[in-house]
Amino acid sequence: MPAQPEGDTPPLDGALPPAAASGARERSLSLYVHVPYCRVRCGYCDFNTYTAEELGPGASRADFRDGIRAELDLSLSVLDRAEVPRRPVETVFFGGGTPTLLPAAVLAGVLADIRERFELAPGAEITTEANPDTLSPKYLSELAAAGFTRVSLGMQSAVPHVLATLDRTHDARRIPEVVDWVRAAGLDVSLDLIYGTPGESLADWRTSLEAALACTPDHISAYSLIVEPGTRMGMQVRRGELPMPDEDDLADKYELADSLLAAAGYDWYEVSNWARGDEHRCRHNLAYWHNADWWGYGAGAHSHIGGTRFWNAKHPRAWADRLRAGQSPAIGREVLDGPTREIERIMLAARIRDGLPPDSLPAGARSAVAEFEASGLLEPGAAARGQWRPTLTGRLLADHLVRVLTDHLD
Known part of the structure; x- marks a missing residue:
């Protein structure tokens, strides 16, 4: 489970x-809704998620919508008291966890509460993450009718032994069928992939990429596996039961992904994301990289409003208890000063194609x-054209670019 960052008490x-x-x-x-429920905890996952057995009394899924509704009311009050002007919401993202473990009517209800x-905003993007095994044509039709526009499917891999190492429970052979269901409902579809799993060969990764491309999704994310110390996989690596991902292997897999995706007509726009x-x-996601304002609802959710970052109590019961007491669920915050905000702007924008025009530095x-x-x-x-265009090598060394830029700040 991720540790909360250090900060002031709000x-x-x-x-x-x-x-x-x-x-x-x-x-x-933008608004983010964190749904902290999972059927099983994947061994690599460091997100704030809980299985039914871990929750216990006082944190029922049946109460989830009521809790989000209470936090929505609180957020409006906080924004109005701070005289933050009302603005149309550009994007809403339901993440987790597995949001689609909840009935479609609950997700639709939360979206109705937001409305x-x-x-x-006209044409607002409304996304939910989903485990392929939790979806059906009827479920997706209900989401579309409620106003959802996009589904992000956690495919991760098309290779059974890689999925097993990741503790993923879905059958990769169902992905094309589920993608067809999403399209039939009139929703955009993104496939999320992970590379660098212990035991995954370059050929395995090619298999996963080709399987994803065969589905012709609208968007593909490819993330390098990060072995977090507190996870089950982290302990397996520490005990020598699994090898640590190799940096050269990760670079080879990124280069393969970029080559295959570009050949299939997908353009990179952020280091780990490609779109048709x-x-x-x-x-x-672009709102995050552009350091926009967002409010995160739910247990452990993080928010950023005008240079103030704050985060909620992690456990669903603690989050719900604070709301029931009429208190903010935020348990920590950081008010960023000017130099820190500039460093963050550069750090985030450097990952986006054209996100950091040289004359903005x-x-x-x-x-x-x-x-x-x-x-x-x-x-x-x-640069002479006013563009920020990292090459493939530059993307692989994105952290290096940020370090050099921030070292050169006046």
Whole structure:
């Protein structure tokens, strides 16, 4: 289970500092709903999730919508008291956990509760993550009727032994059928893949990529496996039962993914994300990378409003108890100063194609851009055109780019 970050103790009423309202009209607003329930806990997972056996009394799934409704009301009160101007919500994302373990009527109900309290922008992107085994044509039709526009399927791999190592329970052979169901419901579909699982060969990874491409999804995410110390997989690696992912192997697999995806017509727009055209990019994830405002609802959810980051109590029972007591579920926060906000802006935007125009950099950091081009980390001539275009090598070294840029800050 992930440790909570260190931070200050926020007010019990969740009040934001006055600076949170500054410049709000220039920032978009997104909402995130964390659904912390899973059928089983995957050995690699470090997210804030719980099986039914772990929850115990006082944290019933039946009470989930009531808790989110209470937090929605609280968030409006907090934003109004801080004089943060009302803005249309551009994206809503249901993540987890496995949101689709809840009945479709519950997810639809939460979205209806959001609509009652917030204005949704025309064409707002409404996404839910889903485990393929939790879906049916009827379920997806109910989501579409409620206003969902997009489903992100946790495919992870098409190779049985890789799925077994990841403790994934779905049958990869069902993915094409489930993708067809999503499309029939009129929803966009994204497939999420993981590479670098212990025991996964380059041929295995090619099999997974080719299986995903055969489904012709609108969007593909490919994430490098990170072995977190507190997970079951982390303990297996520490005991020598599984090998630690090798950096050269991870680089080879990223390069293979980029090659196959580009050949199939998918353009990268963020280091780990590819889409079939700009209209299929995940706008919610882009809001994070652009350091926009978002409010996260649910146990353990994180939020960011105008340079103030805050996070909720992790356990669903503790989250619900605070709301029932009329208190904010936020248990920690960090108010970022100007220099820290600038570092975060660069750190996030550097991962996006064209996310960091050179003329948006301070003069000191701008001087590093020519060095990047000369060493093949940025496309030649892009900076002169005002573009931020990391090459394949530059994407592999994204963290290095950030370190150099921030070291050059005035």
